[in-house]
Amino acid sequence: MGYVKLNNRVSTQKILSGAAALLLALAVMVALPGCGGGQSDEDVIRASLSQELDSIKNIDDSFVNEFSESINMSQLSVYGIDGVEFMKAYLDGFDYTIDSIEVNGDTAQAQITLTCKSYTAYAQALQDAVNEITSDPEKIASVNGSDSEINDMVGGIVIDSLNGVDLATTEPIIINYTKVDNTWEPASSTSGDIAAALMTN
Template sequence: MDYVKSKSFTLAHGILVLLVAITMIAAACSLSGCLGSPSDEDAIRAKLTSELDSIKNLDDSFVDEFSESINMSQLSVYGIDGVAFMKSYLDGFDYAIDSITVDGDRATAQITITCKSYTGYQGALQNAVTDITANPDEIAALSSDEINQRIGEIVIGSLDGVELAATEPVTITYTKVDGQWEPASSTSGDIAAALMTN
């Protein structure tokens, strides 16, 4: 009888130890994200990384959408393909996710973007225009189409040599909707503004 009691106690003790171990493993996994869904911060980081990588990798759908949003089609009169222009402008694009702060169903992510300097581009363009207007006789001999073609060459040529520069930090606001983190509707505009002001 004592043997049976001893075995029962040992078995009960073993089950208790096993249950405690399972509970501790489950708790550790919930903290590290090995069970169930990722943490809110990880979910936001993954979503943001996916979006920014589409820019970094010059994803065609992003470049097309971005070109349309800032009406790059107006450059066609100068013989410039808006999509080609944006791909050249975004060549060298990179980013850093500086921080992600979650507060209930709202969160903010701060990023810093590196791309061709828009200020540098404007300066190079101004220098090129100054150079060509220094010889008014040359321009006077050109037709309107030839002048537009020359402007297109100046625009593209000015963009090619522009150095990369970091933007001011951009803050993106997220809201959790039906369990999914959604960026604010102004996000595309905020990123576009950063790309055009560095």
């Protein structure tokens, strides 16, 4: 019975979707537009990017609380994982560089590189932890508790796996901008490009 219940609870794809939701939301945050105010176009874009990336890097409580409310972490709450706790663990060590900004009239390109916990390493660590438990007869035999106890154990696996993941740098990300009514708007593909980089690092 423990084996069946445990395997029904431990779906790595379901758990990873919580991390995916976080990374997709981060991608949207990074892609916010910038408005001019007497600064050069390059400075406006750099300031806008820096403001958003610094709020992620510094993981201040107001940012984390507001941000956690804006994304769906319900997949993780089932396992007794607090969304804020998960975010802080995932973003621990986050950093960035703005490699270059090139402005050409009403278009511009910014190149950034992000550093954060490796999503691929997290996915592998999570799968390895799940495999270790579900392939050990003694551990399976010990899992005869209630659903909430099993879920709490799964939650422990998730956080332990995440805490053990090393930082990794993304490939350089190009953000294309167009100036519309004195506001630099990122291309519609920007969020997808950033999310893809974060989810393959």
